Amino acid sequence: MSTTEVRTGPEFAPVALVASGPAHTLRAVKVVYEREMIRFVRSKGRLISGLAQPLLLLFVLGSGLSGLTRSATGDIDFDTFLFPGVIATSTLFTAIFAGISIVWDREFGFLREMLVAPVPRTAILAGKCLGGGAIATLQGAILIALAGLVGVPYNPVMIVSMLALLFLTALVMTAFGLMISARIKKFQAVMPIVQLVLTPMMFLSGQLFPLAGLPTWLTVATRINPLSYAVEPMRRAVFVHLDMEPATRARLDPGITWGGWVVPIWLDVLIVAALGAVMLGVAAVQFRRTD
Amino acid sequence: MIEHEGAAAVEVVGLEKRYGEIEAVRGIDFRVEPGETFGFLGPNGAGKSTTINILCTLARATGGTARVAGHDVRTERDAVRRSIGLVFQDPTLDIDLTAEQNLRFHGELYGVPKAVLSRRIDDLLGLVGLGERRKSVVETFSGGMKRRLEIARGLLHSPRVLFLDEPTIGLDPQSRASVWEYVRALKEREDITVFLTTHYMDEAENCDRIAIMNSGRIVAQDTPDALKAAVGKDRVQITTADDEAAIARLRSAFGIEAGMHSGEVTFAVPDGERFVPRLFAELGVAIRSVSVASPSLDDVFLSHTGSTITDAESAERQIPPMMRAGRR
Numbered sequence: 001m002s003t004t005e006v007r008t009g010p011e012f013a014p015v016a017l018v019a020s021g022p023a024h025t026l027r028a029v030k031v032v033y034e035r036e037m038i039r040f041v042r043s044k045g046r047l048i049s050g051l052a053q054p055l056l057l058l059f060v061l062g063s064g065l066s067g068l069t070r071s072a073t074g075d076i077d078f079d080t081f082l083f084p085g086v087i088a089t090s091t092l093f094t095a096i097f098a099g100i101s102i103v104w105d106r107e108f109g110f111l112r113e114m115l116v117a118p119v120p121r122t123a124i125l126a127g128k129c130l131g132g133g134a135i136a137t138l139q140g141a142i143l144i145a146l147a148g149l150v151g152v153p154y155n156p157v158m159i160v161s162m163l164a165l166l167f168l169t170a171l172v173m174t175a176f177g178l179m180i181s182a183r184i185k186k187f188q189a190v191m192p193i194v195q196l197v198l199t200p201m202m203f204l205s206g207q208l209f210p211l212a213g214l215p216t217w218l219t220v221a222t223r224i225n226p227l228s229y230a231v232e233p234m235r236r237a238v239f240v241h242l243d244m245e246p247a248t249r250a251r252l253d254p255g256i257t258w259g260g261w262v263v264p265i266w267l268d269v270l271i272v273a274a275l276g277a278v279m280l281g282v283a284a285v286q287f288r289r290t291d
Numbered sequence: 292m293i294e295h296e297g298a299a300a301v302e303v304v305g306l307e308k309r310y311g312e313i314e315a316v317r318g319i320d321f322r323v324e325p326g327e328t329f330g331f332l333g334p335n336g337a338g339k340s341t342t343i344n345i346l347c348t349l350a351r352a353t354g355g356t357a358r359v360a361g362h363d364v365r366t367e368r369d370a371v372r373r374s375i376g377l378v379f380q381d382p383t384l385d386i387d388l389t390a391e392q393n394l395r396f397h398g399e400l401y402g403v404p405k406a407v408l409s410r411r412i413d414d415l416l417g418l419v420g421l422g423e424r425r426k427s428v429v430e431t432f433s434g435g436m437k438r439r440l441e442i443a444r445g446l447l448h449s450p451r452v453l454f455l456d457e458p459t460i461g462l463d464p465q466s467r468a469s470v471w472e473y474v475r476a477l478k479e480r481e482d483i484t485v486f487l488t489t490h491y492m493d494e495a496e497n498c499d500r501i502a503i504m505n506s507g508r509i510v511a512q513d514t515p516d517a518l519k520a521a522v523g524k525d526r527v528q529i530t531t532a533d534d535e536a537a538i539a540r541l542r543s544a545f546g547i548e549a550g551m552h553s554g555e556v557t558f559a560v561p562d563g564e565r566f567v568p569r570l571f572a573e574l575g576v577a578i579r580s581v582s583v584a585s586p587s588l589d590d591v592f593l594s595h596t597g598s599t600i601t602d603a604e605s606a607e608r609q610i611p612p613m614m615r616a617g618r619r
Contacts, residue, residue, distance in 0.1 A: 028399065108382075
């Protein structure tokens with residue numbers, strides 16, 4: 001190739017970089033976030049596959065079981081009951097996968113480009129979390145739009161509080177994905193983790209059944225599952241806007257109890273937020289060690 | 292940024308890196324002056340990439356010190372990172388983004404001022420001949436185009452030192468040549484120090500100075516010409532009817548130690564052309580072919596290490612893969 005042309009002149013003077021500091025760190029967070037969004041928009045398949053499972057749960061499982069569950073759920077259809085939990089877990093899955101996508105970044109070498117940049121590692125991880133949070137919330141919003149089909153009213157307060165809860169928990173779950181990815185070097189290793197960690201978490205989250213009157217082992221398992229604390233506030237946000245018999249409400253939304261004490265919703269949310277901060281911290285430490 | 296006037300571009304003293312029992316780098320010293328093109332030459336596993344990783348703050352030395360653009364790689368990590376550009380052996384592009392998006396990402400991450408970023412991207416895409424492909428997704432690029440894009444990216448933030456770790460590995464000869472053309476072009480334009488590793492002898496000739504590395508040590512460093520002159524002997528390679536006998540006869544009749552390299556009896560003598568007629572007259576083993584070459588960097592490597600780069604690499608392949616992975 002002999003097409004090389006050497007251009008010189010004042011316009012090619014070397015650039016002077018901006019000073020490092022909070023402004024530059026924020027800019028790094030933003031560009032990592034924007035990359036997540038560009039990739040999301042480019043891969044529409046991800047959105048469609050992310051929606052497939054919740055739609056199956058809601059309309060196939062929900063409608064299918066409605067007849068069987070009527071005696072217990074009374075005036076509430078089973079798909080109505082499933083609605084908040086399915087939205088919570090499916091979007092949280094999307095968020096976890098957004099975190100795990102850093103394994104792909106590593107496999108394709110791009111992680112290295114990010115990790116050698118003169119910015120704090122936490123800025124990279126924060127950008128990833130914001131991206132995962134935004135993508136998952138977007139997917140949740142599409143599902144919320146289906147509320148009318150399962151007998152949930154379009155109440156603005158409900159919608160706003162659901163979106164806010166989704167965004168918070170999606171941030172946390174992206175951090176969770178990043179944390180478990182810090183040690184995964186190959187993406188073949190991802191599927192076993194999904195099967196052994198994420199699927200049980202989904203089943204134990206209270207998405208499919210109320211977390212009351214369970215056998216002891218199941219009660220314990222659901223209480224130590226962080227997803228439970230993300231599903232419960234979501235269910236409450238929806239149920240306060242539904243009309244139902246007090247007995248039905250007590251049966252379907254008993255709240256999470258610790259040995260008889262009902263954990264208040266604000267504490268559920270706080271637990272989720274605190275876990276997120278811890279997991280992000282652990283991820284930051286892990287990534288510092290694995291250059 | 293604070294410039295350290297008069298400081299070496301790279302200054303390394305007593306650098307060591309140990310992975311458990313394995314000593315990847317065993318106490319090396321060298322200095323690269325600003326504006327130089329400095330090459331690290333050696334077989335795979337010689338410790339070149341480990342050294343580069345330490346200089347780029349990606350690995351920590353277990354002994355010795357290293358300064359890059361005047362900054363200590365151990366204590367001034369971010370300052371070092373801001374003053375270096377990196378092109379790794381393995382690609383580090385996001386293949387789902389366009390060429391321009393890859394560069395923009397890098398510019399934002401390194402803090403190139405917004406006012407000049409777009410122009411800088413245009414400029415560098417032009418430099419590496421990818422201006423027309425700026426909106427193309429990198430997935431559609433050939434290996435050579437990707438490497439050129441990585442070089443453009445490595446230069447985006449105007450580094451003082453550009454590190455190229457095996458910049459031409461895995462490329463076809465034409466792309467290899469074009470990578471060198473771009474490196475030369477950018478040297479003319481930007482006042483930059485280039486530090487590269489290679490195990491292609493012919494490419495090392497593009498450097499102002501080279502250090503030859505083998506088994507974690509620098510065995511020689513100088514300009515390519517000086518290194519070749521120091522060897523002082525021509526390389527003679529012959530194929531014969533009986534190589535064993537030829538080697539024995541060379542030892543007994545001429546006092547020359549010959550060895551088998553790339554399937555030919557190989558030895559070094561001063562003034563090879565004049566030696567050949569004697570060889571035919573006195574060897575006593577039928578000679579099928581003869582070649583005489585003035586010293587190349589490969590001979591320099593041979594004379595300092597006792598093996599050619601290719602031989603050193605086939606020996607390397609017998610080291611368990613785990614140990615090799617540690618040195619990447």
